[in-house]
Amino acid sequence: MLKKNMISLLLALIITFSSNSFAFSLSEYTSEYYADRYLNLIKEKMPFVKDMSLESIKKNNDGSLSINMKADNEIYKTLNVLINNGIITSVDYYVDPLSYSLGESLESNISADDAITTGRRLLENLFNEKFAYISTIKDETYLDDALKKPTIYKLLFKNTISNVLVYNSNAYVYIDSKSGDILKLKAKWLDESLYNKEREMLDANEAAKIFKEKFDPVLVYLKNNDSDFPKYGLYYIFNVDYNFLGIDAINGEAIDYNGDELYNDIIYIKGNSTELKSFDKIVSYEEALEIAKKEISNLKINDLNILNSKKIDKYFLTGKTAYAFNMNRTEGNLIANASVAVDEESGKVISENIDISNNDGLFDTEGDIDRVIDYVKGIFSEKTYSLALIKNPAIYGNEKTYLFYRIYNNAIVMDNYLRIKTDKDGKIINVSIIWDDAEKPCKKIVDKNVVKNIFLDKKPILYYIYSNEGKIEPIYIFGNMNYIIDASTVKRVSIDEFGKVDRS
Secondary structure, eight states, X not given: OHHHHHHHHHHHHHHHHHHHHOSSOSSTTTSHHHHHHHHHHHHHHOGGGTTOEEEEEEEOTXXXXXXXXXXXXXXXXXXXXXXETTEEEEEEEEEOTTTOOXXXXXXXXXXXXXXXXXXXXXXXXXXXXXXEEEEEXXXXXXXXXXXXXXXXXXXXXEEEETTEEEEEEEEEEEEETTTOOEEEEEEEOOOGGGSOTTSOOOOHHHHHHHHHHHOOOEEEXXXXXXXXXXXXXXXXXXXXXXXXXXXETTTOOEEETTSOBOOOOEEEEEEOOOOOOOOSSOOOHHHHHHHHHHHHHTTTOOOOEEEEEEEESSOTTTSSOEEEEEEEEEETTEEEEEXXXXXXXXXXXXXXXXXXXXXXXXTTOBOSHHHHHHHHHHHTTTSOEEEEEESSOEEETTEEEEEEEEEETTEEEEEEXXXXXXXXXXXXXXXXXXXXXXXXXXXXXXXXHHHHHHHTOSOOEEEEEEOTTSOEEEEEEOTTTTEEEETTTOOEEEXXXXXXXXXX
8 A cells, every 4th residue: 555655656746747847748737638629729710720730838837838839841830829728818820931832823812801801800719809900011021922923911900909909919910812821820819807997098188188288299310321322301200219109098197118107208418528620631541540449449448350441432421531440359258349430531430330248247337327327428528429318228138228319409310329238237238339420401490389289180099008017008199100290391201211110
């Protein structure tokens, strides 16, 4: 009897150990019975994965189950599914476009409307929630007519709660217009119970009033890179911090993409010094090299290797003669890369792109916001400068990123900035500088209040926002947030033309 009990205990220990160590375990969630049950559920909801084989199953710390499948025959496909309490909560299905053969025919057997209906029904059947079709999207990963192949419908949907769109929750369904094959499916389930529908909300008129009280258009320079010699234009944008999203529909506060309230976004920093005076003669190569090295030495990095250098008759930013130097240094964990251009006539640095990193910490500088500001002042100690710091750093894991934008003629230069990244201990681990002297015009600009009314010429729209913490909150957003306004002509311009933000 004692021997039998010992064997039972040993088996129990083995089963417990296996549940934490192997993809296939004998726990309640990952036994063969439950594995088959979940696989049958997946194939029932998505018949197009029937030819795929099980790769792994594992239980996550939160109790959810991750199931990975793949097909590696003529067409390579992968599928990652998340299941929690028997409910499919996330799907990521991908067909390799290089291995998928669409044939040579350009004929489409499926209309765009039919594809939209198919995509919406697929999502709603998967998650038992309502989805709304938003638009087609561009995705050059999946080439179609460029390779003499039929159209691939690349469709964007959003989750809805009580017929209100969830702004930052996107679902993608790609469908081959000839065969009807699903080529990509990426979506997640949102638990509506996370949102308290009983709370009172602001109406659109109240939200619009709050917007008009708080909204302050920002004057910026944006660079047009289409011409041979790029020039800056003056524009008004909604907010210099692109994390700004809208007005909380409960308390009327301005919030970002995570639903966090925004306070005192910008700190302005100025410094004055005697900058390098222009030379009385044409600058030689040797003099230009010393100027470039001195620019980098302000970051306490010396002895960079010259990878290449050249004299350019018409430098692309100014159209004038300049010396261009590419330098680097790698030593242990230290990696430094720099591109510096020096104007031949004035001896001024007219362009610099510098990136220095060290995971052990650069210069032993601790990175709370005051120390970061002091460090930046040291970098620009020999310049007359004006900077705008976004006070709330971007946070990724344990790292914080501080962004200092250049101010020129009272406008923020969005393409000129200094970025500081700190680790969990507050040490600076990366410094990046992008700076240039491309032409920045001074124009007669439209009054800010006029622009304010152009931005806010319609009532705001109610959305929900889903945060990483699992909160669902109602917000008001103006539908025209995806454009900017020319500061002199009042012409509306899409932000996406300048590659500043992806709102897909």
